[in-house]
Amino acid sequence: MGAVATDDGSGERLRQAREHTARLTRLLDFARAGESDDETAVRRLVAWLADGLGGPVTLTGRNGEPLAGTDARTAVEERAGELLGQVAGGRLHAAAVDDRHGHLRLVALGRHAPHPVLAAALPRPFDEQAASLLAQAAGVLALLLRAHEADDHRRSAEHAMACLRLAVFQLLMxxxxxxxxxxxxxxxxxxxxxxxxxxxxxxxxxxxxxxxxxxxxxxxxxxxxxxxxxxxxxxxxxxxxxxxxxxxxxxxxxxxxxxxxxxxxxxxxxxxxxxxxxxxxxxxxxxxxxxxxxxxxxxxxxxxxxxxxQTRLTALLDPAAAGAWAARVLQPLDSLPHHGRGPLLATVGLGLEFTAVNAAGILGISRNTVRARMDRTAALLGADLADVRARAALHLALQMPLPAPGAVVQDGVPPAGLERLLATGAVRDWAQELLGRLAAADRDLRRTLRAWIAENTAVEGAAARLGVHPRTVRDHLRGAEELLGRRLVPGGGDLYEVVLACAALAEVDLGSRPGCVLCAA
Missing domain, CATH: 3.30.70.270 (Reverse transcriptase/Diguanylate cyclase domain)
Structure with missing residues (x-):
């Protein structure tokens, strides 16, 4: 008798096997994608798994937070009941719910409780391929989540170290x-x-x-x-x-x-x-x-x-006279308790160099604290620290070494004020050399600089005084910075020396504004 060819379903099984192999290959692709973006790969894998199984799939984190497949989460929680908590808590590694709504499978991910939980719901029983696909996907998801957690830990550690480095720098400052x-x-x-x-x-x-x-x-x-x-x-x-x-x-x-x-x-x-x-x-x-x-x-x-x-102004002043002047200027601060004087002076020193916001960032304190300490210093000194002249004088006073306690003061010799300190030949020569660098420009940068200082470094005010556009003033200031080799905007020690250089040559009046008691001292 001849053989009869029959369809024993081997062709269908071969097709299913090939599809299953393709799905497993795709899982490897998700694992490789996770190397660059674990979080995105997790969401895509869950969506792909739902499409491949033909039913909703959800993933919850260690603390029950939704990670992916959130649209079906409520329905899954209602069907799973207490089983979800038992799987997440580690009492069960996996669980199944078969009821009139269909078939639900829960799988714990990872080795340590609490576990993330992968849940899949189908209208039909899970066959061998669906169960295998769910298990394989759970393994890949566990690896992706572990990599994501490791990355989170690394970022947290880096942030903690960055905060520690900044704290050390702020303590040094x-x-x-x-x-x-x-x-x-x-x-x-x-x-x-x-x-x-x-x-x-x-x-x-x-x-x-x-x-x-x-x-x-x-x-x-x-x-x-x-x-x-x-x-x-x-x-x-x-x-x-x-x-x-x-x-x-x-x-x-x-x-x-x-x-x-x-x-x-x-x-x-x-x-x-x-x-x-x-x-x-x-x-x-x-x-x-x-x-x-x-x-x-x-x-x-x-x-x-x-x-x-460079030759700094402090090196040209008479040490005894300048020290006595600085001591007289700063004497009101001696009333502060010792433990509070240091932080206040550190804050004032940076507050003179930077804006309150930037000084606060450098010191690690609030901007309100910086402003409060600056205001307290101004009140104790009786000075208007909004005036660039007063700020320049205080900056100089803080740089001068103070005389030793009990230093001898010559009888009948009035203490020198700042204007007298700046009136020496050495200081005037220094000021002339510094400001003389501006002559190299083909514009009158020195005139713009004088007007800008006279207007308390207000660009608009200087422009109005000179009858030019504010953009011209800004351009001149940039040119002056380049020639002087000093930073003028937004202010600080370089600007203060330029202010005092102008004062030494009588191009700026130190006492021209009310409240500038530092300058008149």
Missing amino acids: GGDVALAQRTAAGLGPGLLDAETARVFVLELPGHRRDLLLRECEEATGGRVLAVRCAAYDSQLIVVAPTTHDDGAQDTGQRGVAAALHRIVEARPGVFLGASDLHPLAQLADAYGEAARALAVARFRPGRVAEHLP
Whole structure:
């Protein structure tokens, strides 16, 4: 008898097997996609699984929060009842509900309770392929969720370390070196075991700051304290502690400077300013130097500038007379309790250099606290610190070394005021050299600068006084910054020295505004 060909269903089984294999291959694709975006891959996998099974699929997190498939979540919870909690709590690894509504399967993901729970509902019983697909999908989802949690933990750890670095920097800026060194122990052994440091400030587009921060840390081998500037979103601050060997700057610190220079060279649009060496207790001064050098770097072809030792006004004043003047100016602050005087002076020092908002970010306090301390200082001194002349005088007073207690005062010699201190030949020569640099321009920048200071640094007021457009004033100020090598806008120590240079040459009247008692003192 001849053989009879029959259809035993092998063709259908082969088709189903191929479809199942294709689904498993697709699961591997989801796992690979999760390497770059686990959260998105989870949502897509759940949606794909629902389409492949032909029924709603939901995924809940460890705390019962919906992660994917939220449209069907309420119905699944109602059908699962207490089983959902038992699976999530680890009492059951899997559970099934078969009722008049259909068939529901619950699967716990991961090895540690509480578990995320994957739930799938079908109008028909789960066959072997549907059950296998659900189990395989559960395994891939568990891996994706574990990767996502690991990424969350990594980001949390990075955020915590960034906060710790910023706290250390803020302690240094406030002059609390001992506490900063103890706090820095959590960042790396011996990071601040140094007496001096150099500060670098990098400026770059804000969206690249995190990437550049990691690159700075890698390039410097963990030898620096690198922080995102809390005042300026476009800036990174790098504190490079230094040691010395027979009076020579250590090679590690030179390596940090070279590494940062290479970063700038490789990236257009990035600028670098560097300070001189300073004791850790004077890190605020180093930061100010780096910020001023950054302003100069914006005009340099190489986009890098280091602080150049220049003759500062404080070096030209008679130490005894200037110290006596500063002591007289600051004497009202002696009434403050010792524990409150230090924080107030640290805040005032930065409040004179930056806006209240930026000073608050640098110190890690509220802007209202900065303003309150500035207002209290102004009230105690009887000064109008909204006046740039008064701010310049107070800034100078805070830089002068005060005379020792009980210093001898010559009888019959009236104490010198600021105008007398500035009236010496050495100071006038210094002022003439500084302001004389403006003559290199083909515009009368010096006249604009005088008008701008006379109008208390109000651009519109200076424009009205000169009869020009405010844009012209701003353009002249930028030109003056480049020639002077000083940062004038938005103010700070460089501006104050220029104000006092103008006063030394009688181009600015220190006592021309009411309330400027510092200037008349």
